[in-house]
Amino acid sequence: MLVPNTPSGSKTVRQAPFTPKRPLSSMSTSSTSSTSKTATSLLSSTHKKYKASLSVEARGRGFSKSKSPLPTVPGTPTKKDGSTSRPRTPVSPMKGSESPHLMPAASEMDVSNVDPEQVLVDFQTVEPGDISGEIDEAWLKANGLDHGKQDKVMVSVRIRPTESTSAWIPTSSTNSIKLDPAHAKNGSSGASAAAFNFDAILTGTPNKPIYTTVARSHVHAAMEGYNSVIFAYGQTASGKTFTLSGDEDEPGIIPRAMRDVFAFIRRTPTREYLLRCSYLEIYNEAIHDLLAPPSMAAANPVQIQGGGGGDIILTPLREEVVTSLKGVKEVLKRGEGNRRTACTDWNDRSSRSHSVFRMVIESRERGSGGSEEEEDESPSTPLNGRHTPGLNGRATPGLNGRQTPGPGGPRLQARGGRSVQTSVLSLIDLAGSEKATSDKERTREGKYINTSLLTLGSVIGTLADNAAKHKADHVPYRNSKLTRMLQPSLSGNARISVICTINPDTNAIAETMSTLQFAKRIKSVQLNAQKKEIVDTDALIERYRKEIEDLKARLAEREADVPVRSRRLSAREQVDESRAMKDLNTRIHQLTKLILTSQTVDEVKGDDSRPASPVKIDFDMSPYQLQQELLAARLQLETQATQILSLEASLVARPALPPTAPENEKDKLIAEQSKTIRELEIVVKGYEENLGEPLRAVREDVEKEWMDKVDEEVKKREEKERWAEELVKQLDKEKRVCFLLLHVDDLYIHLLHLQARVKLEEERRALASFVSKFDSLGLGLGFAPSSKLKPPMPIPGGAAAAFAERQHNRPSITPTFTSTSNIFPKSTNMESSPVRLDLKSQPSLLEQVMPEEEWGDVDVSFSSDIEVENQLLPPPTPSTGKTFGFRKGSESPVREILGDKENIIPAVRG
Numbered sequence: 001m002l003v004p005n006t007p008s009g010s011k012t013v014r015q016a017p018f019t020p021k022r023p024l025s026s027m028s029t030s031s032t033s034s035t036s037k038t039a040t041s042l043l044s045s046t047h048k049k050y051k052a053s054l055s056v057e058a059r060g061r062g063f064s065k066s067k068s069p070l071p072t073v074p075g076t077p078t079k080k081d082g083s084t085s086r087p088r089t090p091v092s093p094m095k096g097s098e099s100p101h102l103m104p105a106a107s108e109m110d111v112s113n114v115d116p117e118q119v120l121v122d123f124q125t126v127e128p129g130d131i132s133g134e135i136d137e138a139w140l141k142a143n144g145l146d147h148g149k150q151d152k153v154m155v156s157v158r159i160r161p162t163e164s165t166s167a168w169i170p171t172s173s174t175n176s177i178k179l180d181p182a183h184a185k186n187g188s189s190g191a192s193a194a195a196f197n198f199d200a201i202l203t204g205t206p207n208k209p210i211y212t213t214v215a216r217s218h219v220h221a222a223m224e225g226y227n228s229v230i231f232a233y234g235q236t237a238s239g240k241t242f243t244l245s246g247d248e249d250e251p252g253i254i255p256r257a258m259r260d261v262f263a264f265i266r267r268t269p270t271r272e273y274l275l276r277c278s279y280l281e282i283y284n285e286a287i288h289d290l291l292a293p294p295s296m297a298a299a300n301p302v303q304i305q306g307g308g309g310g311d312i313i314l315t316p317l318r319e320e321v322v323t324s325l326k327g328v329k330e331v332l333k334r335g336e337g338n339r340r341t342a343c344t345d346w347n348d349r350s351s352r353s354h355s356v357f358r359m360v361i362e363s364r365e366r367g368s369g370g371s372e373e374e375e376d377e378s379p380s381t382p383l384n385g386r387h388t389p390g391l392n393g394r395a396t397p398g399l400n401g402r403q404t405p406g407p408g409g410p411r412l413q414a415r416g417g418r419s420v421q422t423s424v425l426s427l428i429d430l431a432g433s434e435k436a437t438s439d440k441e442r443t444r445e446g447k448y449i450n451t452s453l454l455t456l457g458s459v460i461g462t463l464a465d466n467a468a469k470h471k472a473d474h475v476p477y478r479n480s481k482l483t484r485m486l487q488p489s490l491s492g493n494a495r496i497s498v499i500c501t502i503n504p505d506t507n508a509i510a511e512t513m514s515t516l517q518f519a520k521r522i523k524s525v526q527l528n529a530q531k532k533e534i535v536d537t538d539a540l541i542e543r544y545r546k547e548i549e550d551l552k553a554r555l556a557e558r559e560a561d562v563p564v565r566s567r568r569l570s571a572r573e574q575v576d577e578s579r580a581m582k583d584l585n586t587r588i589h590q591l592t593k594l595i596l597t598s599q600t601v602d603e604v605k606g607d608d609s610r611p612a613s614p615v616k617i618d619f620d621m622s623p624y625q626l627q628q629e630l631l632a633a634r635l636q637l638e639t640q641a642t643q644i645l646s647l648e649a650s651l652v653a654r655p656a657l658p659p660t661a662p663e664n665e666k667d668k669l670i671a672e673q674s675k676t677i678r679e680l681e682i683v684v685k686g687y688e689e690n691l692g693e694p695l696r697a698v699r700e701d702v703e704k705e706w707m708d709k710v711d712e713e714v715k716k717r718e719e720k721e722r723w724a725e726e727l728v729k730q731l732d733k734e735k736r737v738c739f740l741l742l743h744v745d746d747l748y749i750h751l752l753h754l755q756a757r758v759k760l761e762e763e764r765r766a767l768a769s770f771v772s773k774f775d776s777l778g779l780g781l782g783f784a785p786s787s788k789l790k791p792p793m794p795i796p797g798g799a800a801a802a803f804a805e806r807q808h809n810r811p812s813i814t815p816t817f818t819s820t821s822n823i824f825p826k827s828t829n830m831e832s833s834p835v836r837l838d839l840k841s842q843p844s845l846l847e848q849v850m851p852e853e854e855w856g857d858v859d860v861s862f863s864s865d866i867e868v869e870n871q872l873l874p875p876p877t878p879s880t881g882k883t884f885g886f887r888k889g890s891e892s893p894v895r896e897i898l899g900d901k902e903n904i905i906p907a908v909r910g
């Protein structure tokens, strides 16, 4: 069994997924492998627990790695977690945009925004915490591990720990590895059991020995002015990202290298440094700037342009100046957040792109700081109390005539005869070669990945052949973006260290064999890295002139070619073309200014350090170039407008999903919904065109025809309503008049009635006076009670008494006024017969309560009647007649019936 390469006594606590509960130290002691032992002893002296908080950079990716079990590899019968979580949508490269701190719109440390002279780092400015204390210099020297000085690519193999049986036998003493004979030709795989020899065979989980062995010398070479490239190559899930980035517990090569950079500066008091970082990825054969805001990165993929002498220019590529380890961590974190990773059949967070982290290191000797000349030349206040050496106004735009202009070019100025060294440290995490997966998107990515890796393989193969046979065959660098980008390094101008990661499982023998073949080929590539240094500042002007001429010639060539080419180019390519021309033009402009400025120091300094304004117009541009600029700007605006619209539409169309829903489900649903929306839009459009229009026309015709009729009907109805209203009003009026008439009738009858009474009263009085006269004359007929013997005899006052008696014996008479019509039928002559006898003794009209409302509008009241009667009648006298009282008791008038007539006598008041 393969054992992790952990030194005994090591305090490293991280456990490989395959060794869950056993301390690594105990495992190493139980090992029977001689190779492990060798490696263990080799590294034991350097192992201390790495306590630096480098985790920030690696957390995003490392977290899942440290927690997830070691994934199986292609060919493994069971897929990870039973395939339930597959396939997952790749993490969007724009993910970082969700987090504002991950994606600032523009970094203050963007190299175009800072004055390089103000961000120099030297041994005094390096924080003690930024220094790697883990490297034992003495141990390094003793073991002679400075492979960076060799002219060959340094090739190491790292074997990922496995829980199952390893098919490979590593021999650390000879740095070789071979297939277990049980699995060799005679075995199932059909592969050869021949041994492969490399610079180092590495096993185990700790990343520190890996850094020390395969990367540190190359990082130092970069600090000393050599271009250096370190990359990890291997099949998917073999441990490339773990090796380069690592995780929280085991920081990988990148974080360790950055710490080492600052440690190096701290140890080098004679120099000062300018550090710039960039981070990019190659995804599906397009290069994206991982430090640019996502929208910009998506709209402007990075282009590779060939510089003079085989150098390349990457544009537009953001470079961020870093002055501390913290700054590097932030840059790394931002870039990692934007990397494309996805869950594949074999790896939870498989890198779907090749990622390249670059650090441009410029340095120059520190000045004495005390000379008068330097004081004069450097009026600006030095950063962090340090003194910036004197300047002679010369920038260092080109190195050996081959230095790339634009991004990546030097910013530091060579001063006072002191040279500026420039080098680039590239740390590359390649995407893993893989078999077709169960997911379409992954398979498509896999094709791109495999193609570029194949191209890398054939480039390396040709280079190796050329080196072995002293040939100069064409190297197909241009067949992929990866090889095109690596061209300057692979063609010899860099120190290269390759870590080939392998999965030792028996089911991955073919892939591992292929990785080892690649490692073998690249081992034989011949390198010849040179330091890049500007020493002779006087010669610079000549170089500038030459470079200006070259650039002008290239520009003229392109401009001459434009009319023909622009017909063939797409809009996008035209934009790129105009951008490239703009770059050339800017460079010419800069260089021209620099030459002039060599005599006018202040002017240069001001121009050079000021960040370019985005709206600054370059009046030296030709009309054609300005037109191209305009076109490019317009196109960009249009693209952005379309992007905004489509983003808005997607936002609106976004279906409601529970916030807990996994990303892949959301994406899937959004995609489905967008598809449905598009289909519906097409259907609606078709409907509108084919059916909607005719239907609308028919509806309009019908509406027009019927609208008049409807109006007419409405008018008629309104008229009828008005007529009905009038009628109701008329009826009301008539009803009112009838009512009035009715009461006038009643009143009239009442008056007649009163007249009749007055007349009767007069008659009664006349009769009474006649009777009393008659009596006074002695003619009154009073009769004594009669008998048979005695006939009746007149007595004095007898007539009045007889009259009274007669009155008394008369039946009562009650006038009835129940209703006018009842009392006085129309046919009745009321004047002649105003009173009638009521033999049934019905209550008198005067006894009835007359409802006031019935009299409401008639100005007649009882009181007035009573007034009239009071005036007409004498004061009441006791009467034998029948009397009827009003309801008001003693105050009520008294009604008296006299014979056939009725009289009303007012009641006695008080």
Ligand SMILES: Nc1ncnc2c1ncn2[C@@H]1O[C@H](COP(=O)(O)OP(=O)(O)OP(=O)(O)O)[C@@H](O)[C@H]1O
Pocket: 015, 016, 017, 064, 065, 066, 068, 069, 070, 071, 159, 160, 161, 204, 205, 206, 234, 235, 236, 237, 238, 239, 240, 241, 242, 243, 347, 349, 350, 351, 352, 430, 431, 432, 433, 501
């Ligand atoms: N030496 C190691 N010790 C412990 N765990 C390891 C080691 N190498 C890899 N792993 C684990 O294996 C898993 C896959 O590793 P990693 O993501 O680095 O593979 P990769 O080669 O980068 O894959 P891909 O090409 O798909 O991106 C991770 O969970 C990682 O933590």
